[in-house]
Amino acid sequence: MGRPIITPQEMVAAEQAVFKAGTNSFDVMTRAGTAVAEFLHARWPEGKVQVLCGPGGNGGDGFIAAARLAKLWRDVEVFCLVEKSALTGDAAKAAALWEGEVQPLEQALEAPHAIVLDALFGGGLSRPLEGIAAALAERGGRVVSVDVPSGIDGLTAKPLGPCFRAEGTITFAGLRPAHLLQPGASYCGLVAAADIGIPVQSQAFENSPMLWAGVMPRPGEDGYKHQRGHLKVVSGPASATGAARLSATAGLRAGAGLVTVMSPPGAMTVNASHLTAVMLQVFDGAGDLETAAKQAQVMVIGPAAGITPATRANVEALLKSNARILLDADALTVFDSAPASLFKRLRPHDIMTPHMGEFKRLFGDLADTAVNKIEVARKAAQTAGCVVLLKGADTVIAAPDGRAIVNTHATPWLATAGAGDVLAGLIAGFMAQGMPTLEAAAMGAWVHGEAGRRVGAGLISEDLERHVPDILSALHGEIA
Known part of the structure; x- marks a missing residue:
């Protein structure tokens, strides 16, 4: 079959159904973060990685990916939109796995790096990036994004304002409309969809x-x-x-x-x-x-x-x-x-x-x-x-x-x-x-x-x- 296409809202509903049935949500986040790290390391195997984490699930994926990349002997620095102590739920558990320093997002703007892991926001973002997040999006450079490049609406496939332009994007369970529809698709680069144990149902598919x-x-x-x-x-x-x-x-x-x-x-x-x-x-x-x-x-x-x-x-x-x-x-x-x-x-x-x-x-x-x-x-x-x-x-x-x-x-x-x-x-x-x-x-x-x-x-x-x-x-x- 071609890869299924699901909306960000359908993905949330699928996740909640799995969690309600007894699957541990942090186990799913761990699979997602590990898939992110392996995707980045396999295709961009060299260079210092700057991981940008948001306050929610995407940020949690980023922390887990950072920890995994470090174990693969990659040089990694982590920057977060909020204080580590302000994180809650699975994102806090994920941050605890990262043994290095968590720096304020502002410091990422001038920090040396070869590639950025954009784990700020997912495809469900409904408002434009602001402040330092917007500045980082407009900085350019080599980027790998988690779910959908931050700043792109995963449902409409439209930029909400400043947005990251990725060389590669890794998502989960199925593709989002933004991965295939213009103009969003032009910001996603190579798109991979990892199986993290969330079954989805769809009537829309990528042609294959x-x-x-x-x-x-x-x-x-x-x-x-x-x-x-x-x-x-x-x-x-x-x-x-x-x-x-x-x-x-x-x-x-x-x-x-x-x-x-x-x-x-x-x-x-x-x-x-x-x-x-x-x-x-x-x-x-x-x-x-x-x-x-x-x-x-x-x-x-x-x-x-x-x-x-x-x-x-x-x-x-x-x-x-x-x-x-x-x-x-x-x-x-x-x-x-x-x-x-x-x-x-x-x-x-x-x-x-x-x-x-x-x-x-x-x-x-x-x-x-x-x-x-x-x-x-x-x-x-x-x-x-x-x-x-x-x-x-x-x-x-x-x-x-x-x-x-x-x-x-x-x-x-x-x-x-x-x-x-x-x-x-x-x-x-x-x-x-x-x-x-x-x-x-x-x-x-x-x-x-x-x-x-x-x-x-x-x-x-x-x-x-x-x-x-x-x-x-x-x-x-x-x-x-």
Whole structure:
């Protein structure tokens, strides 16, 4: 499975449930602090460590980590926001394990060190850092943070003010939204999640092949192309055909047995001059598309389709069919004045793949009022009644039943014309082979990101599909 995503509030509730059932809370803190020390020592094995402790649980983790690092022969100094005598509960017990001096936090600002262990505040912080804590956050340098970099709201993934920027962050039981969602994720660096004996339940996960390995398409020895599904992609007019071809070719690379570009009469010549294995079929109006959908498992509409009444009519016709429909780009924008008329037609197995601009045209201020992007996508999926893939550096995929997957397996080089069209084709290609829509979207996003990583700088959208065979081969080899 991918790593679960839980809110700071859900983590507190999970801890309290375990403690109520009889688990000793200090034993859990000891496991957490030990995991912190081992994480830091394994990845940053040299240099003096400056440990910054807050007054609560994170500070307790820091004291235990400091004691453990000292036993690993690391040079450690500890600084605390409050007097050692003012600590209470488990934090006081943890501080008692540290045999060295506990210095006032103010003295950390000028003290020599190689790396800082930020154990001031966790992801539940709800107000900006102030005073010396803020000054330390703004100092810079090499930082490892406990739970979430201090100054970041673990739930909203937003800086509350000055905040630490970590090279690595270690958290517990599962990831927090701030570890994956922007802008918080950019402050976390390498993120590890340690098992400290707190079981958690979640409907949100970090994207990983282990999430969808069990339903990944695998052609049988005696299979043939018609068993692998028929995908059809609706082309725009003669001056805007490339987007549909990008989607169609990506769908074919993803493994769809048959792929057809549905072309308006005026675009047939230009489409025919660029297509080989992808087939071509003319359509003249919504009625033709509705008929064509009867011989398809999946239809893609939207890439460069045109923001016209005809596109809207085409979408409405396709949503009458039994085929699953992927809506992107123009197929979404044509409903910006009447989104409810689209939502009432969508089914749970359909999917829309908007970027934030397209999303706001359909869902208004939802993106500005929900607590974070995971909740944004969840509420949108419930409102629209279909799977929603909300694009970005932190792509979130959500189903109407509340399941959500966050994909950060990507690269900034994917921010280029046509990359979204390739993503649509990959998802639709996996859907055509029978994958459930949510899992197909997650696999498509992961493969798309991996292809982008392999291309790197200078990426153009035409590069992406060429890497798909090697990626799929590797996935089948790793999971077989």
